[in-house]
Amino acid sequence: MSTGGEPLTYVYAVARRTDRLAVLLAGLRGIDRAPVTLLTEASDSSPAPLAFVTSHVPHEAFNESALRAHFEDLEWLEGVARAHHEVVQAVAAEQTVxxxxxxxxxxxxxxxRQALGEQRSTFARRMA
Structure with missing residues (x-):
């Protein structure tokens, strides 16, 4: 994890990038009401490439040491779990996720993106 203060990339799920999904995500908010977007590999030019469903989260709340502390805070944990679930459910209503x-x-x-590329074949098998 990062040691700086830049936002981190939070990944909710893997889905296939489609125009319909992009439209759905345009109005969707995730953790801390952050916009939800699709992140694909730069080299994946297939008609419906795999994508991570992501948003940016604050470094100070999601770095490794902060997460350890937050996992003891049930109120914080509930909020993150609900936001995570809501994003996954919204995508699942549109397609396999x-x-x-x-x-x-x-x-x-x-x-x-690097992790998506490294795990693409595993993700594709599981989604099939």
Missing amino acids: LPLRMATVYQDDDRA
């Missing part, structure tokens, strides 16, 4: 664990966080979008 592969939910990821709550608090799947990457240092930045580039690291998230």
Whole structure:
């Protein structure tokens, strides 16, 4: 995880990037009311490439040490769990989705893209 103060990339799920999903996500808010977006690999040019459903979260609340402390705070945990679930449910209403664990966080979008690329075949098999 990052040691700086830049926002982190929070990943809710894996889905297929489609125009319909992009429209749905345009009005969707996730944790801390952050906009929810699709993050794809730069090299994936297939008609419906896999994408991470993401939003940016504050470093000070989601870095490794902050998460350890927050997991003891049931009120904070409930809010994050509900926001995570609501995003996953909204995507699942539109298409097949592969939910990821709550608090799947990457240092930045580039690291998230790298993880998506490294795990693409596993994600594709599970979504099939």
